[in-house]
Amino acid sequence: MKPINNSIASSTQFHHIAIKCVDFDKSKTFYTETLGMNAALQWGEGDGRGCMMDIGGGTYIEIFAGGIKTEAPENSVIHFCILVEDCDLYYNRAMEAGCKSKDTPFDLVINAKEKDLPIRIAFIYGPDNEVIEFFQYR
Template sequence: MNRMSNSTFKNTGFHHIALKVRDFDKSVGLYQDTLGLNMALSWGEGKERACMLDMGDGTYIEIFDGGQSNGALQQEPMIHFAFLTDECDAMYNAALKAGCSSHMAPEDLTINGHEKDVPIRIAFVIGYDGELIEFFQYR
């Protein structure tokens, strides 16, 4: 797929997704230490803590403390979010090693689009608070 500019508004793009988590330090560790995101900004104290972690391209995952999730898969209204990567299998395995559970092992697929076919490799894990994380690789 090719990048396209917004036809209505200039300089738009995806900025962040926000998660409210039960164990702030453990979740920050998953995204920062295991998946390689960099701390861009942090603020607050105790259950009022929050931070933004850079995914590597100027988009962020914002994490807030004080979540109540039981860790079960949460899919509505958000279905999942995806990391674009050249290392689908490695990210999947690192997440499993860090304690995430598998939702779908790495698999080669082709999106049969109307415009063109797009060969991909994808995998999914369930994060600590039930967030569904996809690792998306173009082949």
């Protein structure tokens, strides 16, 4: 897909999504060691801890301590997606790190009005049951 500028401000970009974690250290380890992100900013102590995880390109996942364990996320965010070069690589790394699979990697063609978009995607449940999509252009 070719980026299209926002009609109001051409410099608008997605900055971050925030997750409240049940086990802050486990989540931080998952995003850094399993998915290769870097901790750009860290602050606080105990349940007041927070961290901006740099996924690259000026986009972040912000994690906060103090979450409450639930079986499934129940809010308006269905999932968040990370653009990757190798969907299978990230999916397999997440499985090796103990994550649960939502959907194994599969190929799909989005038949959009503008053009067909061939992709490969997979979905996993992250350490706090957040649904993460790995998205690869084919």
